[in-house]
Amino acid sequence: MEINGSFMEQPRPQRISKLSGHDWVIEVLGGHPGTCFDLFRMKKKAFINLCEELRRIRKLKHSRNVTIQEQVAIFLFVLSHNERQRMAANRFQHSLETISTYFKKVLYAICSLTKYVIVPPSYDATPPEISYTTKYYPYFKNCVGAIDGTHVSACVPQDSQVPYRGKKIVPTMNMMCACSFDMRFTFVMSGWEGSANDSRIFLECISNPANKFPMPPARKYYLVDSGYTNMPGFLSPYRGERYHLNDYRGQNLPPQGTRELFNYLHSSLRNVIERCFGVLKKRFPVLRDMPSYSLRKQKYIALACCVIHNVIRMYDSGDPLFVEFENEDVELEEDDMIAQEQQTIQVNVGPEHLREMSRFRDRLAQRMWNDRGG
Template sequence: MRVAAERFQRSKDTIHRQFKRVLTALCGLSPRIIRPSSRGETPPEILNSPKYYPYFEKCIGAIDGTHVAAWAPAQKQTSYRGRKVLITQNVMCACSFDMMFTFVYTGWEGTANDSRVFTDAVLRPENEFPFPEEGYYYVVDAGYTNMPGFLAPYRGERYHLRDYRGPRRAPRGPIELFNYRHSSLRNIIERCFGVLKARFPILKLMPNYPPRRQRRIPIACCVLHNFIRREARRDRLFEEFQVEDIIVEGEDMATPNLDMSPENIAQMTNIRDKIAQDLWRDFTQGS
């Protein structure tokens, strides 16, 4: 507030009042700006890529959680101490492959794992989570259960992009190839988080606002993120994070598993196995 007051030559009270007004206005726009354009069509970014099509033709986006800075009074800081022992808020987001956020869920303290936040986000009807059409899915990391609507990688195998960097580290077999392509595809959500945090420093150093306002700030930032992406395609930050396999530090982490029924897990496991076998067949035939 002090910096803004000095820059615009206004009192801190005026800056504080206008900040609240803008925050309310941006959050009011979120249902119109943070939403999927489609839940049942192959995105052009996949359709036009031999790397992903036809293997992932039913994928509509990616989901992951990220930690943003939070402020809490001393007596409540324990529950907000997330990764790296920082005071954080766990935010779950979904995005499309054109780097637009399609769902944002905020308010969980930093100690909450991604699976717990995910369960709360999708099971509460008032959240209006954008479930994909039947047969379509989001790509998610190993912290989520492989189930209808959510395609996870094989656990216990190499997965993250950095695991495949360097000589003699090419995928060995259908499972590793699947994990590599899956990781590359899911990297879109990490790049979105990279743009978001690079553009909005408040997500790294939160003032001592009340909890309700802290929950709304990431939503407002995502609204502005989508607006800029839609209206300014030559934006510097978006161009910087446009590189498909860029590794975004701090966003490449797994979380505990979420238990689901054996039938649902088996259904999505069959889809994953088929994609892995098709990828490996075409990969070996082409090499």
């Protein structure tokens, strides 16, 4: 087209691929299994079951132009790729506004699955991961899971970053999770500022009924690290002794004495929560580089990732990331291995109850030592 003696390129329509977003999703699901995992961070079976769960609870439905499968695919695609919404718009042949709308819709739908998927552990029987392992049985036969906190990326306005920095250079959110020994999350509290220490979040979780923390019944307990109080329901290691598995690896000496042996076995079993965090962060890059969503939406993104984590564990025992992190001796990143240096916040528990839990730990440590010929 010539205007005033110069040529101007005619406008070209954008997103004109012959392969619609729905057709592309069908092609991916019907193609090589590795392609589905690479693009959506889960295999076909888990993807289909996630869609079915969302349809079952009636939080998602087919729209005129976008099926449930495509809506979920958009959400997972945005979580898993650096270019996120702009790349998704080109891939699914929708406007940025449409991509944003469905991302938000699926985000809150997945968070609605929390009450069905992130549920308390069974208190009736000893977990098979303990009962079938002489390393842990019978010492931890009443243990129901492990608890810890981890930091995920947060995108915060410059003038609001101070509470989110903590000991990290970049802003983060601190989230507390409990998990069972089959690597499923049983409780998630996300959205705390990065400067909040683990014990403060823990105290809020267990003391506020609105949080619905799954408190264990009498004589049952979670494993926690030394940043938490050793009290009924929560068994922590001995302070001032070697604890982390790296302290016992390589040229380091094996456990010496009752306390070190207890700490070593405690750390080996509690390591399951660190491995859960390892799977979570490796699967979802968004937890390491959060986009500039609202803080409320960032909080729900972290929760949604935990929900998807559980759905995959429920429906795909052969998921590559779970297989990679199933071994308790797997090398974890430093951020996930090292407990924060923090001052334990005192909880409202009577001194006699604290002494009883301390005596229980001492008896357990002595029994471990005696059984190994110490």
